[in-house]
Amino acid sequence: MELKYVTTICPYCGTGCGLNLIVMDGKAVGVAPYHRSPVGSGKLCTRGLHAAAALAEWRIEEPLIGGQPVEWDAAIAEAKKIANYQGDEIAVAISSRLTNEAMFLVASFAREILGAANIGIVYGGTGASTAKIVDFGKADVVLLIGDVMKKLPITGNKLYHVQKNGGKLLYLGPQSYTAVQADVVVIADEYTELPTELADAIAAAKNPVVAYLANDAAASAIAARLSAKTAILYDTNNGRAATALGLGSFVLGEKTKALFIITETPEMEEDIYATLMPSLANLELIVAVASNATYISDAATVVLPAAASNEYPGTVTSWEGRVQKVRAASAAPGGAKCPCEIISLLADGKYAWEDKAKIFADLVAAVPAYGQIVYEEIEKPEGAFIKEA
Amino acid sequence: MTSKGDMVYAWTTSCDIKGECGGAVTSLLQHALASGMVDGVLAVCRGADLYDAKLKLITDPAEMPKSAGSLHCGTLLSAKMVKKYLGGAKEMKVAVPVKGCDAMAFYELAKRQQINLDNVILIGLNCGGTVSPIIAREMIAEKYGVSPDAVFKEEIDKGQFIIEYTDENGAHQHKGISIEKLEEEPEGYGRRLNCQRCKCKVPRQADLACGNWGVFGEKAGKATFVEICSEKGAALLDSAVSVGAVATCVPEPKGLEIRGKVENAMLKLGERYRAHQFAELGTGRERLEKIMKLSSRCIACRACIENCPVCYCVECSTAKPHLVRPDQVPPDFMFHLIRFAHIADSCINCGQCQELCPMDIPNALFMHAQQVELEKMFGHKPGYDMTLPVLSYAEEGEERARLNATGSDMIFDNVFKE
Ligand SMILES: Cc1cc2nc3c(=O)[nH]c(=O)nc-3n(C[C@H](O)[C@H](O)[C@H](O)COP(=O)(O)OP(=O)(O)OC[C@H]3O[C@@H](n4cnc5c(N)ncnc54)[C@H](O)[C@@H]3O)c2cc1C
Ligand code: SF4
Ligand code: SF4
Ligand code: SF4
Ligand code: SF4
Numbered sequence: 001m002e003l004k005y006v007t008t009i010c011p012y013c014g015t016g017c018g019l020n021l022i023v024m025d026g027k028a029v030g031v032a033p034y035h036r037s038p039v040g041s042g043k044l045c046t047r048g049l050h051a052a053a054a055l056a057e058w059r060i061e062e063p064l065i066g067g068q069p070v071e072w073d074a075a076i077a078e079a080k081k082i083a084n085y086q087g088d089e090i091a092v093a094i095s096s097r098l099t100n101e102a103m104f105l106v107a108s109f110a111r112e113i114l115g116a117a118n119i120g121i122v123y124g125g126t127g128a129s130t131a132k133i134v135d136f137g138k139a140d141v142v143l144l145i146g147d148v149m150k151k152l153p154i155t156g157n158k159l160y161h162v163q164k165n166g167g168k169l170l171y172l173g174p175q176s177y178t179a180v181q182a183d184v185v186v187i188a189d190e191y192t193e194l195p196t197e198l199a200d201a202i203a204a205a206k207n208p209v210v211a212y213l214a215n216d217a218a219a220s221a222i223a224a225r226l227s228a229k230t231a232i233l234y235d236t237n238n239g240r241a242a243t244a245l246g247l248g249s250f251v252l253g254e255k256t257k258a259l260f261i262i263t264e265t266p267e268m269e270e271d272i273y274a275t276l277m278p279s280l281a282n283l284e285l286i287v288a289v290a291s292n293a294t295y296i297s298d299a300a301t302v303v304l305p306a307a308a309s310n311e312y313p314g315t316v317t318s319w320e321g322r323v324q325k326v327r328a329a330s331a332a333p334g335g336a337k338c339p340c341e342i343i344s345l346l347a348d349g350k351y352a353w354e355d356k357a358k359i360f361a362d363l364v365a366a367v368p369a370y371g372q373i374v375y376e377e378i379e380k381p382e383g384a385f386i387k388e389a
Numbered sequence: 390m391t392s393k394g395d396m397v398y399a400w401t402t403s404c405d406i407k408g409e410c411g412g413a414v415t416s417l418l419q420h421a422l423a424s425g426m427v428d429g430v431l432a433v434c435r436g437a438d439l440y441d442a443k444l445k446l447i448t449d450p451a452e453m454p455k456s457a458g459s460l461h462c463g464t465l466l467s468a469k470m471v472k473k474y475l476g477g478a479k480e481m482k483v484a485v486p487v488k489g490c491d492a493m494a495f496y497e498l499a500k501r502q503q504i505n506l507d508n509v510i511l512i513g514l515n516c517g518g519t520v521s522p523i524i525a526r527e528m529i530a531e532k533y534g535v536s537p538d539a540v541f542k543e544e545i546d547k548g549q550f551i552i553e554y555t556d557e558n559g560a561h562q563h564k565g566i567s568i569e570k571l572e573e574e575p576e577g578y579g580r581r582l583n584c585q586r587c588k589c590k591v592p593r594q595a596d597l598a599c600g601n602w603g604v605f606g607e608k609a610g611k612a613t614f615v616e617i618c619s620e621k622g623a624a625l626l627d628s629a630v631s632v633g634a635v636a637t638c639v640p641e642p643k644g645l646e647i648r649g650k651v652e653n654a655m656l657k658l659g660e661r662y663r664a665h666q667f668a669e670l671g672t673g674r675e676r677l678e679k680i681m682k683l684s685s686r687c688i689a690c691r692a693c694i695e696n697c698p699v700c701y702c703v704e705c706s707t708a709k710p711h712l713v714r715p716d717q718v719p720p721d722f723m724f725h726l727i728r729f730a731h732i733a734d735s736c737i738n739c740g741q742c743q744e745l746c747p748m749d750i751p752n753a754l755f756m757h758a759q760q761v762e763l764e765k766m767f768g769h770k771p772g773y774d775m776t777l778p779v780l781s782y783a784e785e786g787e788e789r790a791r792l793n794a795t796g797s798d799m800i801f802d803n804v805f806k807e
């Protein structure tokens with residue numbers, strides 16, 4: 001019998017809490033706190049506590065064509081047919097939960113091999129924070145727009161430190177959990193302007209920070225007019241990397257005939273694909289690289305089963321720009337493969353997939369924000385930070 | 390031959406074992422494994438650095454030396470791991486190094502029939518307290534002016550938190566600051582708050598209680614002080630001595646005296662911290678209001694329940710829609726009342742429901758404050774022996790089994806509902 005801890009990162013929100021997966025005889029069976037995490041000191045919210053379940057539910061274990069199990073060779077051949085379409089007929093939807101390395105490979109494949117005109121991220125956001133989690137401790141006023149404390153609970157935890165240090169939390173948004181916790185509250189279901197009382201408080205503050213969700217365009221517009229540091233909170237664990245890679249939110253264009261989609265969907269998060277559903281029927285070809293069964297994989301022409309978070313190694317980027325290691329805790333079930341390997345197969349081996357350090361080096365060369373990072377630094381519990389120009 | 394109540398200085402005879410003191414604990418665990426007394430050791434091993442403690446099941450005696458040394462930032466709640474992942478040691482025999490709170494957790498789960506203590510050897514470690522890793526690092530940077538990554542050893546000794554580190558010139562240095570001073574200052578540095586309140590310094594409910602307190606004279610720093618607390622402990626020590634894995638000698642009388650004094654001083658300190666922290670909670674209505682206000686931050690994530698070494702119900706009452714309305718955030722105050730009613734009498738003050746609460750609710754303080762009062766009223770002292778709490782069913786194990794046979798182990802469903 002073997003029982004050990006494998007330290008990795010929560011696959012859910014962009015806070016990037018570290019956790020220990022409890023691995024028994026090669027299987028992730030539970031989660032234990034990782035008190036050493038510089039992000040959450042071992043604290044986890046409900047989702048992090050159940051990170052092991054993300055690896056277990058509704059897994060796809062074999063390649064499928066039209067819902068029928070096939071060999072990998074056949075599935076890859078079928079999937080490659082997507083290259084027969086014109087660039088402007090192909091849409092590529094990337095998951096915001098892939099590792100930095102896998103996301104970079106998929107984006108490279110989409111740009112270089114498919115020449116796809118439409119490449120985007122599902123459930124991502126935009127913006128690069130100028131604040132880090134530690135800045136909450138130094139802030140005298142923090143403006144929260146929307147229910148940020150509930151969406152990113154451990155980031156929310158750090159906001160209590162503002163109050164503990166004598167600072168004030170301001171809130172603008174609908175009635176919510178965050179509204180209950182804040183000191184000055186303006187309830188508004190929609191917002192375009194910052195109410196005067198909040199604007200005045202920000203103007204009078206020495207070290208103000210404004211925190212909002214990366215997919216909240218209205219909040220972003222308000223924040224742009226303030227002179228305050230920004231904490232732009234991504235709801236998914238690698239949405240931040242998607243922004244650094246220049247990937248915007250995915251929208252299925254009118255011309256699209258073929259869709260290449262990565263569905264890396266941990267338990268409890270299925271409905272992030274809901275808006276795509278009605279348009280799928282109009283497509284000629286759907287290639288899904290999927291770890292778990294979703295509506296999308298059900299509708300796909302070809303399904304290529306993929307390893308889920310924490311079944312293949314790599315790195316992820318939190319909303320603060322902290323790059324941390326994710327480690328393979330258990331092997332992917334059945335015939336599922338690392339997403340990097342799948343891309344490599346589709347690209348006839350153009351991309352090396354096994355050596356993740358090598359992929360990261362290519363990412364560093366291509367994306368200036370990652371340029372400062374020394375790969376070995378990421379191994380440390382503190383990780384390493386990206387620097388947006 | 391030793392027997393319960395005896396005390397010895399003990400040390401390993403293996404040069405592979407670099408123990409914290411005499412390496413006796415590692416040697417005893419290795420011997421338990423090699424001799425077939427146990428199938429595995431649930432040991433605490435160093436992870437990324439000395440601030441990172443991880444549990445690992447070791448089944449190969451040759452791997453045992455890797456777990457030598459004390460990790461003062463680690464609090465691992467090994468009892469719950471044995472219950473959850475090792476089948477409650479019902480089918481396998483394990484040895485586990487335990488601090489006071491870990492040992493107490495074993496008893497609370499054992500009396501609820503979740504762990505079979507007959508199959509567990511508990512090697513107790515005296516415990517002056519633990520420091521949460523991120524706080525330790527911040528404290529070392531801020532108060533010691535030393536990079537936390539330069540530290541290669543830390544310990545609590547003679548009332549000081551002492552670090553040994555390598556300075557810019559590559560020379561070894563050490564620096565100590567009074568623990569009480571660190572803990573008095575507003576930043577909240579020092580030991581975990583529950584450790585400040587802890588009064589289980591020498592875990593005599595384990596089979597052996599091991600530590601450095603009382604190792605005096607020639608053997609200072611080279612031996613482990615071992616108090617034999619059960620016949621099982623005596624058998625393990627005798628067996629390890631008979632094969633030459635561990636050597637022992639009679640302790641210095643002066644050492645015994647010092648050990649007694651230090652333990653007493655620590656207990657008094659714990660009492661002082663309790664008085665202080667409980668007083669801050671107020672009394673009567675004021676206390677209730679404080680608890681209600683702080684609990685209103687709750688996001689019902691259930692981290693406090695998942696991590697509590699005393700909680701074990703298959704169907705937690707807090708998840709019952711007729712008691713706590715589902716999907717309400719913050720949840721009804723009933724959520725917290727249920728936890729108080731179910732486990733406050735058995736809280737062993739491990740602190741994890743507070744340390745791991747995403748919303749920083751001082752749950753452990755609330756629980757421990759109640760436990761202390763309940764103990765005064767009903768005399769149940771959790772974590773020291775197999776006595777059941779007065780407030781639980783006298784035959785809790787049987788009662789649960791009877792309820793479980795109905796398809797649900799919920800007392801409410803089976804007893805009160807028609
Ligand atoms: C947090 C902590 C505080 C302590 N405080 C005191 C004290 O104030 N006074 C005193 O006399 N002794 C204290 N001790 C005990 C002392 O440090 C030695 O562990 C003990 O003397 C045994 O020495 P050894 O050389 O035989 O142990 P070793 O052979 O070095 O074996 C140490 C064993 O401890 C286990 N261990 C390490 N860290 C932890 C942890 N965090 N939780 C549970 N198990 C762990 C390891 O798995 C290993 O099996 C403390 C120990 C710990 C872990
Ligand atoms: S706050 Fe986010 S990263 Fe942390 S445990 Fe919750 S979902 Fe995971
Ligand atoms: S609660 Fe007591 S036994 Fe447990 S770690 Fe703290 S001081 Fe040690
Ligand atoms: S850990 Fe904290 S927030 Fe989570 S359920 Fe418990 S008290 Fe509530
Ligand atoms: S109630 Fe809290 S402090 Fe008490 S035993 Fe449970 S987790 Fe530990």
